[in-house]
Amino acid sequence: MRKVFWTLPLLLALALLVGACGGAPAAPADAGEPAAEAAAEEAAAPAAEPTPVVNNFGECEDPLVLWHGLTGSDGAVFAELLQQFSEANPEICLNSEGYPWDIFFQKYPTAVAAGSPPDMVIFHAAEVNQMATEGLMTPLDDVIYNDGTLAREDFNEALMNTLTIDGQTMAVPFDNHGWLLWYNTSLMEAAGLDPNVLPANSEEFIAVAQQLTTDVNGKHPNEEGFDKDNVDVWAIDYTWPRFTIPTTLWQYGGGVISADNKTATLSSPESIAAVQFWHDLMYKYYVAPPAVPGKTWAGDLYKNNRLVFMWEGTWTGGFMRDNPDIAAVTKTAFINSLAPDGNQAVKFDSHIMSVPTGVDEDGIAKAKQLMTFLVENGAYWATSGQVPALKGVQELPEVQSIASVAMAAQQFNAIGRTDLSHKSFIEIQTAWETAVGTALASADADIAAALQAGNDQIQAILDRP
Amino acid sequence: MTTTALPASTSLSNSRRWKTLRKQLPNYLFVLPHFFFFTVFLLYPIVRGLQISLFDWKIMLKEQKYIGLANYQALLNDKIFWEVLGNTAEFMVVTVIVNVILALLVAVGLKHKFFGSDALRVLFYAPGILSVSVIGIIGIRIWDTQIGILNYFVTTLLGGPRISWLGDPGIVVPALALTTVWWSFGFPMLVFIAGLHNIPEQLYEAAKIDGAGRLGTFRHITVPLIMPTMLFVVVTQFIAHMQVFAQPYIISGGGPGNASRSASMYLYETAWKFFRFGYASSISVVMAVVMIVVTVVLFSLMRRRTEY
Numbered sequence: 001m002r003k004v005f006w007t008l009p010l011l012l013a014l015a016l017l018v019g020a021c022g023g024a025p026a027a028p029a030d031a032g033e034p035a036a037e038a039a040a041e042e043a044a045a046p047a048a049e050p051t052p053v054v055n056n057f058g059e060c061e062d063p064l065v066l067w068h069g070l071t072g073s074d075g076a077v078f079a080e081l082l083q084q085f086s087e088a089n090p091e092i093c094l095n096s097e098g099y100p101w102d103i104f105f106q107k108y109p110t111a112v113a114a115g116s117p118p119d120m121v122i123f124h125a126a127e128v129n130q131m132a133t134e135g136l137m138t139p140l141d142d143v144i145y146n147d148g149t150l151a152r153e154d155f156n157e158a159l160m161n162t163l164t165i166d167g168q169t170m171a172v173p174f175d176n177h178g179w180l181l182w183y184n185t186s187l188m189e190a191a192g193l194d195p196n197v198l199p200a201n202s203e204e205f206i207a208v209a210q211q212l213t214t215d216v217n218g219k220h221p222n223e224e225g226f227d228k229d230n231v232d233v234w235a236i237d238y239t240w241p242r243f244t245i246p247t248t249l250w251q252y253g254g255g256v257i258s259a260d261n262k263t264a265t266l267s268s269p270e271s272i273a274a275v276q277f278w279h280d281l282m283y284k285y286y287v288a289p290p291a292v293p294g295k296t297w298a299g300d301l302y303k304n305n306r307l308v309f310m311w312e313g314t315w316t317g318g319f320m321r322d323n324p325d326i327a328a329v330t331k332t333a334f335i336n337s338l339a340p341d342g343n344q345a346v347k348f349d350s351h352i353m354s355v356p357t358g359v360d361e362d363g364i365a366k367a368k369q370l371m372t373f374l375v376e377n378g379a380y381w382a383t384s385g386q387v388p389a390l391k392g393v394q395e396l397p398e399v400q401s402i403a404s405v406a407m408a409a410q411q412f413n414a415i416g417r418t419d420l421s422h423k424s425f426i427e428i429q430t431a432w433e434t435a436v437g438t439a440l441a442s443a444d445a446d447i448a449a450a451l452q453a454g455n456d457q458i459q460a461i462l463d464r465p
Numbered sequence: 466m467t468t469t470a471l472p473a474s475t476s477l478s479n480s481r482r483w484k485t486l487r488k489q490l491p492n493y494l495f496v497l498p499h500f501f502f503f504t505v506f507l508l509y510p511i512v513r514g515l516q517i518s519l520f521d522w523k524i525m526l527k528e529q530k531y532i533g534l535a536n537y538q539a540l541l542n543d544k545i546f547w548e549v550l551g552n553t554a555e556f557m558v559v560t561v562i563v564n565v566i567l568a569l570l571v572a573v574g575l576k577h578k579f580f581g582s583d584a585l586r587v588l589f590y591a592p593g594i595l596s597v598s599v600i601g602i603i604g605i606r607i608w609d610t611q612i613g614i615l616n617y618f619v620t621t622l623l624g625g626p627r628i629s630w631l632g633d634p635g636i637v638v639p640a641l642a643l644t645t646v647w648w649s650f651g652f653p654m655l656v657f658i659a660g661l662h663n664i665p666e667q668l669y670e671a672a673k674i675d676g677a678g679r680l681g682t683f684r685h686i687t688v689p690l691i692m693p694t695m696l697f698v699v700v701t702q703f704i705a706h707m708q709v710f711a712q713p714y715i716i717s718g719g720g721p722g723n724a725s726r727s728a729s730m731y732l733y734e735t736a737w738k739f740f741r742f743g744y745a746s747s748i749s750v751v752m753a754v755v756m757i758v759v760t761v762v763l764f765s766l767m768r769r770r771t772e773y
């Protein structure tokens with residue numbers, strides 16, 4: 001009997017082991033393997049495809065090593081793009097490694113400090129100031145801009161300013177990505193609203209949102225007996241604060257820090273009003289789910305026809321491809337204004353390409369070749385939903401034919417703003433995200449006090465030498 | 466005279482020492498591998514951490530800027546540090562108390578064999594073999610406000626309000642602590658079972674003859690004699706749970722606000738997100754000091770109550 005019971009944990013452990021093995025990522029595609037072996041494998045198994053995580057194209061002693069964080073649905077398109085580069089440049093073998101962003105930012109500085117950096121990295125424009133100030137990036141003016149390979153004016157001006165630290169251009173933009181309004185036309189029509197007429201300010205939005213939100217009994221938030229604990233359809237969701245909050249703050253004329261990077265403005269009346277509006281949407285008007293940790297992802301609500309307006313990233317194009325039924329009733333538009341005066345603004349960022357400090361001449365030359373290829377072939381990257389960085393590529397017919405990309409490109413160029421640029425960017429971002437998280441976590445939260453605490457913390461960071 | 470006697474004595478002494486050393490050499494050789502790894506992977510990083518905490522450490526600089534105790538001074542005025550240290554202490558206290566009480570009671574129940582007792586031991590220990598990532602995902606599924614299984618019972622079956630388990634600053638830490646108890650109380654339970662078996666059975670028999678009830682036996686025999694085991698369990702649990710990282714990181718992200726951010730999470734963020742390695746090192750030093758002091762206090766308090 002005793003033996004029987006002790007076999008249980010062993011069986012459980014075995015089951016976990018088998019489960020873990022089953023969930024392992026696909027083996028990396030190896031373009032350099034002998035043809036006969038490849039053919040034999042092809043007969044036995046489906047053809048290997050590039051994965052978003054690790055890809056080796058070709059074999060040599062000194063490959064071009066690329067580290068990035070493009071491991072999601074856009075990562076699959078990125079892997080295909082790298083394969084195209086490899087086919088177009090057979091003399092260069094490429095080793096591409098994708099990491100979750102937190103792992104990436106642990107490996108990147110330690111690899112540079114240890115003198116063994118990758119030849120090229122891809123991360124975000126917003127983090128450039130911090131990485132450059134830490135001495136982790138090589139200026140690219142003499143590498144790619146001054147010789148005319150690429151021209152700064154061919155990219156978004158605000159973005160290029162973010163990439164310029166102490167007069168030196170530290171990176172090449174690969175794309176523009178950021179918030180876009182995705183909305184369910186079918187739910188709007190069902191509520192008796194015209195999908196072509198969107199709310200233009202806070203007042204109009206509340207009226208429309210109350211008409212759209214329904215509980216499981218079909219009642220609206222402004223009706224007697226509305227069950228706020230059992231909402232069936234939400235008008236809007238509080239999606240990733242990293243994009244949602246700066247967008248709303250700017251619409252209200254607020255922000256996190258002043259333009260000269262010297263004063264924290266998170267507790268300004270405008271910023272408080274912006275956060276207060278989101279709080280009202282959740283706890284006063286009941287048209288948005290409360291912003292509590294671990295809440296349901298907006299995409300899950302949206303694809304189940306339970307969310308009408310979704311503020312989400314340009315990368316949602318991949319999500320729509322995977323969910324054709326919901327894509328068929330979805331339209332995109334500029335992010336709607338939640339400000340009383342209808343002021344429009346939207347945050348966008350960029351995946352940027354850069355060369356770490358300490359890369360040798362050969363590595364820089366290969367990285368330059370890949371950066372140029374990726375920028376010039378942005379039209380293919382647009383199939384992932386991201387907006388190509390080159391303005392000229394944005395206007396190509398094949399890019400304009402992708403409705404969400406065309407809309408996002410137009411939006412970023414018209415009302416897009418990039419994030420603050422500061423050497424302690426990530427610390428400031430963590431501070432305001434925490435403060436806003438406190439402000440929106442419960443119905444009785446003291447918003448002004450929470451934002452003041454965040455403001456004090458940010459000011460202390462700004463005041464550091 | 467004395468000048469001739471001294472060398473003889475010294476020589477004899479040296480010879481004895483050499484013999485003793487030769488005799489003990491195998492012992493040192495056995496200890497050497499562990500000592501090597503201890504020095505390289507523990508002692509050196511500790512000393513290095515202490516050193517880095519005195520600098521404004523930038524990862525790419527060859528000449529680091531010495532700032533003395535400035536990091537420690539800043540830490541004293543860092544509201545977030547004290548807040549996260551408070552969260553960590555709250556988490557640790559709840560987890561250790563519930564873990565110890567629950568583990569001891571279950572151990573008493575499972576000390577003697579009965580039909581299914583082995584199965585119950587396996588069942589109670591089983592969560593402990595899961596990775597903390599799995600625990601985190603299970604935790605989210607349990608505590609989630611909208612789709613969590615707990616709120617399903619509360620709202621659908623009991624007709625109660627939808628509770629924001631992870632969104633309420635007053636509830637989130639206990640929620641994380643209870644998840645951790647479910648995950649980790651199997652180990653102290655096994656240790657307590659082993660400790661209970663070391664208590665002489667004659668004592669229970671004598672107490673029974675004297676007419677002692679179950680509660681009295683537990684209070685006057687089990688509890689005093691389990692104290693050495695209790696000391697081990699409390700100290701190891703204290704040290705383990707003061708370093709909590711993954712549960713808040715995965716389940717609540719440290720939120721809402723900083724309400725469930727742990728000291729280890731803050732340390733990690735300070736080093737690897739903010740790149741303030743000197744400041745992060747000072748956090749780790751202060752945490753180590755706190756843990757050493759509390760451990761010493763626990764030892765002194767509990768040893769006094771220990772009966773052998």
